Amino acid sequence: MELRQLEYFVAVAEQLHFGRAAATLSIGQPAVSQQVARLERELGVVLFDRSGRTVRLTVAGSRFLPAAREVLAAAERARGAVADPTATGASRTVRLGSSAGLGDRLGRVLRALGELLPGTAAELVSAPTRARLERVAGGQLDAAFVRGVSSAPGVELVEVWRDRLLVVLPSSADRAADTPIRLAELATLPLRIVARRLNPPLVDLVLNACAAAGFTPILGNHPGTLQDLIAAIGSGSPSWTVLYEPQARALHSPQVRFLPTEPALTMPTALAVRADATSRQVAPLLRACAMAASGDQES
Incomplete structure (x- = not known):
């Protein structure tokens, strides 16, 4: 073996x-x-x-x-x-589970971590939410970003920020940019969203909000990749989807516009660490997350 x-x-x-x-x-x-x-x-x-x-x-x-x-x-x-941490050229590697939709904020977290712990290299790992949590509990990851999770065996979840969800519509839509939209206005348009098995917290949040607004959305085809999704909404028949605000900030597409919702839809992001992790191990990561979040206004 x-x-x-x-x-x-x-x-x-x-x-x-x-x-x-x-x-x-x-x-x-x-x-x-x-x-x-x-x-x-x-x-x-x-x-x-x-x-x-x-x-x-x-x-x-x-x-x-x-x-x-x-x-x-x-x-x-x-x-x-x-490993000899005093050796010349030695560096520490932080193994960090990444999550889709972090957008420009992930880069800011990594830069802040480099400032707080010079010589530290970050190894990003992409895996389903459950796998990320299990890897943290088992010691294969130092920490992981997760969304919509309230508890998990062997890990501690520390909320680091909350992200707004923005509605994505074709740029041809008759609405001014940044003008809040009520979900009920989208009742007749197909919603292009991932299958629930791929992202239960996100899908449940959106569908429950639609139900509260008095309708069940028509589910349209989700092409699989973000690039194809934006292209489909921007150039096809009218439809809509949602993106996390940091994710939307990183996109520059004249085909679509991003609108906040009224009332606002938000999703918490937590940093998952081992339940027995020491404050010395966790503090730099949490500080880096705080520094990244504080830079949102400057983006």
Whole structure:
């Protein structure tokens, strides 16, 4: 059993897709499939059910996943134990789970962290929310940004900011920029939003707000990528979606306009850290988040 086999297995378990797992690992899909199959042969069990159109963990795979994470976390701790922080050119790496929609704020967090801890390098990890939380609890990540989560085993959640959601409409829409819009005005337009399984907190927030406004939105096609989504709304038949304000600030598209809602829709973002993390470990990250949030007015 090799560490890379465990890394590949965990990546597939988190993505439930061999192609996406290969992309997160920056390697070819055949290598991932081969190493996972080799791991299964060595263990004498089947870890994934590949019989349908989707990949699923078997019972054995579900039991093996937390143990694999523990081994990988132990390997990271072992590397850290022999690292010499006083050595010339030595730097500390902060492993940070990222979240979609952070926009320009993520860059400000990283710059602030570099100012607070000179010589620190940030390693960004993209994974589903549940996987990020489990990696933090298991020690594979130092911290992670998550949205719409109130609690999780083995981690502490510290709210770092709240983001407004902005409605995205075609620039041809008869409305002045930055003029608040009531959701009821959108009742006849298709809503292009991700499938709920991909982002339950966001979808629930928007659909519940629409219900409070007296309508159930017509769900339109979501093309999958942000670039395609903006293009579809900007050039196609009238439709709408929502984006986090920092995400919208990072976009410069003449095809669409971004409007606040009335009443405002907001989503909290929390920094997830291990429940047993010390204040010395957490303080620089929280300070960097505060510095990034304070720069919103300057953006």
